[in-house]
Amino acid sequence: MNVNSIATDKRQLSRLGYALLLILALALPFLGFMDRSKMSVAVLAGIYVILGLSLNIIVGYAGLFQLGHAAFYGLGAYTTAILSINYGVPVLLSIPIAALIAGIAAIIISKPILHLRGDYLCIVTIAFGEIFRIAAVNNIFGITGGSNGLFGTARPEFLLPWIEPIPLITLIAILIVYAITVRKSPLNVQLLGGAAIALAYYLPPLITGQEPLFVLSIVMGLLGLLVASMTHNFSYREAGALWGIAVVFALIMLIGGGNLAGAIDQGVRDTFKVGDPIEGPMGMTFVPVAFKRDPIPYYYLVLIFIIITLVGMLRLQDSRLGRAWLYVREDELAAEATGIDTTRVKLAAFAIGSAWAGVAGTLYASRFTVVSPDSFDFLQSVIIFCIVVLGGSGSIPGILVGTLGMVVLPELLRDVAPTFLIEGIGPFAILALILAFYIHSRRQHLTKAALEAGAIALAFIAPTLLTAQPSLYLAGIVAALVGVWIASELNRRDINPIPWLWGGAVIYIALLTLAGQGLAQSLSDGIHNFRITDWRDGLMGAAMVLMMILRPAGLIPERRRGIVFSAVAEVGEGESVSTPQLA
Amino acid sequence: MALLELQDIHTYYGHVHALKGISLQVEEGQIVALIGANGAGKTTTLRTISGLLRPRSGSIIFDGNPIHRMPAHRIVHLGLTHAPEGRQVFPTLTVQENLNMGAYTLGNDKEAIEENRRRVFKLFPRLEERKNQLGGTLSGGEQQMLSIGRALMSRPKLLMLDEPSLGLAPMLVKAIFETIREINRQGVTVLLVEQNARAALKLADYAYVLETGTIALEGPAGELLRDERVRKAYLGET
């Protein structure tokens, strides 16, 4: 067993993909269709991404069951709420405390049970999650507020040192980075470019006396840096371009700067609660700034944490500990044989994952200001678990997709009129999914698969087309699923399913065309009385079953990180590959 | 027509191509041995025949029936049993219950079961002494006896044995091989997988040598025993 044969992880999304995603994420609040409520959903989804990533350490990396993750998430949230409400600790400061408490709790709880078989571990984590919830409901130690939970967690607040030194420091930082970026160019070119950035940066606020313009200036400084760094050979031409930009910018600012400054100032005051300045040491002034209800600052706060989490996870994945997790996940006995302290490695996964869930809990508490036991019950644990597993255990893009499916989609489905969903676009989406999965699973014989799929599609669409009763799509969905099932059963038995499928489709169509009217009416009534929120859990459950049957490894499974303990592990049977050769 | 015939069998474990075109025949009344090193595909061959693994291509004909697509439990009904490697008796079932499971295909035919049991107890008197003990509490040799006895309970036409000598003391190995000969004499065809090539070749009528999923050599056992290459690679001679 060659442990060094582990290939490095091939990132599933290329760097470009990540970059595009980041740009999209940064720009999201400015997209036209994003209103406050959708931004709120985005914030919530962001928190779940962090949760999914944290659980991924435990489930995806170390391969351990954890169906009580919500307890650690809740522990973090309650810690923050209690510290904030009772002791006035600013929420951002409580992040390390929340992480620490969740992490320590994870160590205490998981240490005695880590040696248990997978499914026992699973049930113990469920039990722990329930104990947490019951303790919270019972107002343990009189600090959890019972089943209503705790009200009034503070929003994030921070002191903004708002005076000259800050722009100055920012400028210096930008210039240093700039100097490093263009360090191969002649000194005079460097100086010229730097002066351009400084000009674009400082001139407008200096001339107009409008300090808020520094916000725009930071953008300009970064833009200048980008221009400078884009070229390998930074020359007079690029420096000239910088000057051009700087001058144009300065001119625009001089003309419209006053209004712009006002708008920026207003924007900041609308979004944040800006307190009275506090005099600090060394002549500095601090402006207390607190979040308001507005989701956008939260969005960026959560985004920052997602990025921190992602970077941390990618680093962990490639670290010694990350490799140790991999071995433990793939083959615990073999890992132990190579000298890995498996208990400690697993404990580390539990502790790190849980601590990070605690951080997500802090973000939750400060966003929603209320923590209550119901928000951290078993269903939450399942949702987080599904985010990890449905997307593909161990896979980071999988978590993003999982969050979309488990958190974002249900929220967006609120908007969907059931009639439209079921009679309009929904059926085709479902049919497309069925056929895509179907053809995918029969890749070897594309023509045959297409013929079979065609019959299924016909059974799906034809009755509606013939009778002009959209509600018959519902019967069509059933027909399509039955068709897929029949096809797979017949294929398994080496019977050619094509005549059966087509025959069945034709009979079905004939029957529905004859008797479709009445059925269509009752189905239609059913659809109109259908309340999608009633069925959310059920649909979620059906999706879970379906997904597992069709893609047991998840939607975007982690590409095997190249660990093959040689064929032996799979062939088993005690046979090894060392073969004496016949002469 | 041979009792068992494999034609160009290919079997995969996931992406691992384990059997790369195995063809072999077992004539009625014979003892046929499959020998080869660890990982050559001996066990895989047996598991493919008995239906635990499904070959990706090729055909297996047993007693005139194609069985390569048949589920394992139906193959047993045709009279082909397989005593798996490593004495896999049911540890928490008693000896008697283990044997009854061997006769599962006979249904509720009490008489036939009783008769088969008597035959097995005759072959392995030790089992009768311990018939109410749990399978897991038997010694290694006894478990091997139980495993073979269990496979005989359905009165098979062909018995496949996987490494019956594995991990047994030399004395016991000898006794087991004696019994196999006795079983064969009673009219049961035997397909034997063995690492102990010498003993297997001595016992068998015909033998196949497997190497990395293909048949490298075949011939009457006596001839193989004298074959230079076999002696070098498998009999530890130089």
Added chain:
Amino acid sequence: MEKFLQQLINGLTIGGFYALVALGYTMVYGVLKLINFAHGDMFMWGTLVGWALLAALVAPLAGMDLVAILITSVVVMGVIGAVGVTIERVAYRPLRKAGRLSPVISALGAAFVLEALARNATEARVKVYPQNLLENLPSIPLIGGVSLSGLQLLMLITCVLLMVGLYAFVQRTRIGTAMRAVSLDHDVSRLMGINVDQIITLVFFIGPALGGIGGVLVGLYYRSFDFTLGWIFGLKAFIAAILGGIGNIPGAVLGGFVLGIVETMATAYGGAGASAWKDAIAYILLIIILIARPTGILGETVAEKV
């Protein structure tokens, strides 16, 4: 003493219900090494179907309560057994070789589906069993003022009879032995000519059918239920199965009674607030057992690999 005896009876009754449901868990776990999370919800469906049937039968069979209950029980066994078999076919069988995570997710998914169906069928409301069923069963006076109500006795007898029957089936019959064989090793069982899929189907019939009966009994005893019943009861029953040693039929029964009695006694003698902590007590008991004796009270000490 009187109080203790009364509490013991209370504990035994609830323990009997746990035991009935635990049997299904333990059988499925035995043959598939799968925690059938949908089992608790199948049990709840037993209560639900039983409720619907009884409501329909009470009027035509007025005065013949026992007949109505008997018919209901048989039908519920069939229906819930069929549900179990269907769930196995749809949600578990395709995943037999898919690793450990996938069946867990699938099982949870199936549980959610069952629960959502029940919630919508009952409009998320408490449903009440028909009034005055089995009203005139005599109660049996024991020492002191303590008495065992007729209903309690009926429940206990039914539970015990079903369990003894199941145990005899598994221990004495050919199919039962085959079940035990399958739980030990699928491949070797196949080599014996056992149709493993059929045995699994059978297990997925018997377990839920027993759970369904348990559901009817719970409905009769408590007279009301709602769709959330399945999850809590299921979890408790699973704990009972682990307590007794999962995969072990007498163990599941013992575990059920132990859990019922421990819960009851903890509530009775645990002082104020203990009742609200009852579930937590069960979970803590589970964790202690798993740390101290992972194979449960009656579990064999055969080491099982991770």
Added chain:
Amino acid sequence: MNRRVLAITVLVVMLVSMSVPMSVGAQEGEPILIGLQGPMTGDYAYEGQGFQKAVQLMVDLTNEQGGILGRPVELIVEDDAGDPTQAALVAERLVDAGVVAVIGAYNSTATEPASEVYHEAGILHITPSSTATRLTEKGFEQFFRVCFLDDRQGLFAVRFMDEVLGAERIGILHDNSTYAAGLAEWTRYYAEEAGLEVVFYDAINPEDQDFTPILTNIGEVNPDAVYFTGYHAQGGLLLRQTADLGLDIQWIMGNACNNPELIEIAGVDAAAGTFITTEPLPQDLDYPEAREFVELFEETYGEPLTSIWWLMAAEAFNVIRYAIEETGSTDTEVLADFLHNEFHDFPGLTGPIIGFDEKGDRLGTIHVAYIIDEDGNFVLYPEQPAAGEEEEAAPAEEEEAGEAEEAATEEESTAEEEEGG
């Protein structure tokens, strides 16, 4: 490669199928939008759906009569499932939809985060059923409630046990929900003040089916009366199992047990003789508006109006309607100012609304005691505790209660928040 294509296909299909319908829901004319937020699904779905039925009926009636200020009224319903996270999200949705006022949410846990959203957005917000003290103590001038704080019910229950039943040793049982625990705490506070001896005080686990252990314990202590403050599902089981165990316990139950299902679950024989402290039942309200509405409700939906909270939700709508009509404005500040200062003696469905205090709490109280008779009906108990002082000096009483409230809060930290329903 193929997998990625597949995954992307799936994603695109998902996105397409969810992005298209966003534009649905165009408006006609210029209706006044009223939001209703409540648990349409989840554990409290029954109550939430009742809210919707009751308020929708009121809206329809209003529109039949020509709307408010000649403008039609449109009700926008959002489901928060009783969950604070969802409550905040749906509140944002209602704000985005441009509602004038919001009715909801059901439980205090959901109302709290929603009230912050409405406060910042400047939208009139009335809860029909959230009774947590804290909600009105944040100084949100546009937040009101039409229900009563639960200290009043606790006081009433104690008076009833003391004056009417003549109990000396009482037991109190709750179910650990904040509402029930809070009511239990208040009851204990007033009981001790009144000199009653609380010989049993404990909680049940509402997820249980079997309460025989704790009932056996109560039987041992044998109090003169036991007050259960939890919900009707458990209340019914308690009564049933009391009878099954052959115990003789005089039960009194709080307003969350004011539901015919209690009797169904318990069985008439087991339920008979139980007292319920509650706001008056719709049919016992001596207000024509109430009776008319209750009848209309039954006529429209084919089911009786069983929960007082549904009536409270309709009440909240009437208050909003009245305020808009009186002021001729849909401006939140104007409406809030009107409700605080000029809104008096409104003929409400749940009794006359004397007014709102400066915190937004409803003034006065209306609790009465019912008994379940041999036929399984809730009947107004002929004897009620001397009520006089309470109704005469309601505002003063309110202040007094406020002080008592503070005292109790200091003593019992668990009594901080209470929840309705």
